[in-house]
Amino acid sequence: MSEQLEEILTRYARGDASQLIPALQQVQERFSYVSPEAVRQIARHLKVSESEVYGVASFYSQFRFEKPGKHTIKVCLGTACHVRRSDRLLEFFERTLNVTVGHTTADGLFSLERVACFGCCALSPVVVVDDEVHGRMTTAKAQRLLKKYGS
Ligand code: FES
Numbered sequence: 001m002s003e004q005l006e007e008i009l010t011r012y013a014r015g016d017a018s019q020l021i022p023a024l025q026q027v028q029e030r031f032s033y034v035s036p037e038a039v040r041q042i043a044r045h046l047k048v049s050e051s052e053v054y055g056v057a058s059f060y061s062q063f064r065f066e067k068p069g070k071h072t073i074k075v076c077l078g079t080a081c082h083v084r085r086s087d088r089l090l091e092f093f094e095r096t097l098n099v100t101v102g103h104t105t106a107d108g109l110f111s112l113e114r115v116a117c118f119g120c121c122a123l124s125p126v127v128v129v130d131d132e133v134h135g136r137m138t139t140a141k142a143q144r145l146l147k148k149y150g151s
Contacts, residue, residue: 004030005041015047024057033064069104069111071149076126078117086125090114092139096146109150 008026012019023046027038034057043050057063075081075090090101093112097105104111118126123135127142129149134141 002037002041005038009041009045012045014045017046017048017052020046020048020053020056021060024053024063028063032068033066035065035067039065064102066102066104066111067108070109071130072111072113073145074113074115074118074128076116076118076124076128077114078121078124080117080121080124081126084125086127086137089125089127089137089139089142092142093146096143110146 005027008030009023011026012023020042023042024034027034027042031038039050039053039057042048043053054065057065073093075093076086077090090112093110094100097110097112099105099110099112101112101114115128118128118133120126120133120135123133125135125137127134127137127145129145134145
């Protein structure tokens with residue numbers, strides 16, 4: 001990973017702190033997350049502190065610090081979905097998978113995320129697993145989804 005990181009960082013001038021967000025975006029795009037090693041290398045290259053890198057990256061929800069699971073479950077908490085109790089679906093996934101939003105299960109199988117709106121509110125409540133949209137979700141359907149993707 002460090003060679004690939006080096007290659008990404010050569011695109012940014014050494015010590016140019018204004019490149020922090022573009023550098024983070026490139027790293028995230030390549031590896032799907034920003035590892036502690038990436039934070040260290042970005043900090044060294046742009047001559048900022050590691051806590052500054054974490055501070056900026058944590059401010060933007062697009063950045064994640066944990067390796068994503070094999071499958072990503074996204075639960076919509078937009079208004080239409082929320083009215084149809086998508087918060088209960090989110091709780092169901094958290095409880096069943098023993099994971100909190102923004103994190104990956106211990107076995108690396110699932111990451112859990114929440115989204116503001118997928119743009120298909122007529123299907124609410126909506127859950128998207130990887131790129132597959134599942135509308136009119138219920139906890140019974142959610143249970144089946146976990147079986148399907150977990151095997
Ligand atoms: S509010 Fe959930 S898809 Fe729009």
